[in-house]
Amino acid sequence: MTKPRDIDLMQLADGELDAASAARVESSLDDRAREKLGALRDLGTVVRGHLELRADEADARLARMWGEIDKQISPAAKVPAKKKAGAWERFTSWIDSHRGHVMTGLVSAGAVAAIMWWVRPGGSTTVYVPEGGGSGTQPASLKRQAPQVESLDTPEGSSGNVFTIEGDGDDDGSTTVILVTPDDVEGT
Amino acid sequence: MKTKRALPALAIAAFAFIAWPAHAQSTAQCTAIELGATHASSPSIPSELKALDKKLKKAPLSSWNSFKVMSSSDFTIEVNKPSSPKLAAGATTIILRDVNAREGKRPRLSLSITMDGQSGKRIFDSKVNTDSGDFIVYGETLANDDGHFVALSCKL
Numbered sequence: 024m025t026k027p028r029d030i031d032l033m034q035l036a037d038g039e040l041d042a043a044s045a046a047r048v049e050s051s052l053d054d055r056a057r058e059k060l061g062a063l064r065d066l067g068t069v070v071r072g073h074l075e076l077r078a079d080e081a082d083a084r085l086a087r088m089w090g091e092i093d094k095q096i097s098p099a100a101k102v103p104a105k106k107k108a109g110a111w112e113r114f115t116s117w118i119d120s121h122r123g124h125v126m127t128g129l130v131s132a133g134a135v136a137a138i139m140w141w142v143r144p145g146g147s148t149t150v151y152v153p154e155g156g157g158s159g160t161q162p163a164s165l166k167r168q169a170p171q172v173e174s175l176d177t178p179e180g181s182s183g184n185v186f187t188i189e190g191d192g193d194d195d196g197s198t199t200v201i202l203v204t205p206d207d208v209e210g211t
Numbered sequence: 212m213k214t215k216r217a218l219p220a221l222a223i224a225a226f227a228f229i230a231w232p233a234h235a236q237s238t239a240q241c242t243a244i245e246l247g248a249t250h251a252s253s254p255s256i257p258s259e260l261k262a263l264d265k266k267l268k269k270a271p272l273s274s275w276n277s278f279k280v281m282s283s284s285d286f287t288i289e290v291n292k293p294s295s296p297k298l299a300a301g302a303t304t305i306i307l308r309d310v311n312a313r314e315g316k317r318p319r320l321s322l323s324i325t326m327d328g329q330s331g332k333r334i335f336d337s338k339v340n341t342d343s344g345d346f347i348v349y350g351e352t353l354a355n356d357d358g359h360f361v362a363l364s365c366k367l
Binding site (some may be wrong): 166167168169170171172173174175176177180181184185186188190191194195197198199200201202203204205 | 229263265266269271272289315316317319321324326332333334335336337338339340341342344345346348349350351352354
């Protein structure tokens with residue numbers, strides 16, 4: 024009975040021998056060879072376990088890579104045959120691509136409109152009924168304001184005076200009188 | 212790029228056009244009555260001055276008791292355009308500076324008024340704010356104590 028060679032033990036440990044060869048090698052094993060065979064099987068288990076773990080890690084990385092590749096490939100694959108866009112589609116597309124400008128314009132316009140509304144002259148002059156003609160009456164709700172002389176400049180040698188003659192009521196407004204009197208007349 | 216910039220500007224212009232009232236009142240119809248005022252034994256106020264009848268009997272115009280109409284003009288004034296109704300003696304110029312029409316109140320006119328006396332010299336230069344339709348009476352006391360006035364009324 025021949026002593027088994029290391030290569031025979033390794034093939035036996037790895038399951039690479041056919042049944043007849045495996046039986047022949049196993050029948051020739053002594054104690055030392057059995058220990059060596061056990062050590063080889065343990066070593067094989069460790070190496071396979073290590074490689075399987077590394078393979079699992081590689082699988083995860085590959086899955087991510089394929090995901091990225093798939094994303095890049097998919098849009099191109101999904102592009103349908105290009106059809107001619109209508110006027111409305113072109114308009115909405117333009118609005119979408121210029122949304123920032125459109126919103127800025129609308130907000131600005133709204134602000135300006137609010138300001139213009141706020142500062143516009145109050146009331147309506149077109150519904151005002153002129154005095155003195157036809158029925159000639161003013162709406163009683165229209166309040167009168169006292170006349171106001173902002174400035175009065177007279178040349179040297181004369182003096183100016185401002186008087187306000189109050190009216191009797193709604194139909195009779197106040198009258199402003201500006202009276203300039205030469206100083207030599209005033210003194211007489 | 213030009214379209215991008217033009218859009219906000221167009222929108223603003225459109226909203227401003229809508230929000231602003233169609234027209235601001237920029238003209239007024241005026242009447243200028245030139246008056247000669249004297250002291251007379253019998254008071255006299257012509258019928259043309261009926262609208263001023265009560266005022267002519269109050270100070271300071273009550274210093275005179277006889278009035279006569281020397282001239283009368285109806286004319287239109289426009290914002291920032293001088294108008295000079297013709298007077299029998301002297302001259303006057305009226306400028307409508309502004310019209311302020313606020314809800315619940317009578318339209319308010321801002322006027323610049325100047326008057327030159329019979330001698331041609333400037334008598335006064337004034338800025339007056341008055342309600343539409345109210346009278347402004349302005350003029351001078353002459354050397355013989357007679358009065359020379361213009362009664363001005365402007366309305367929208």
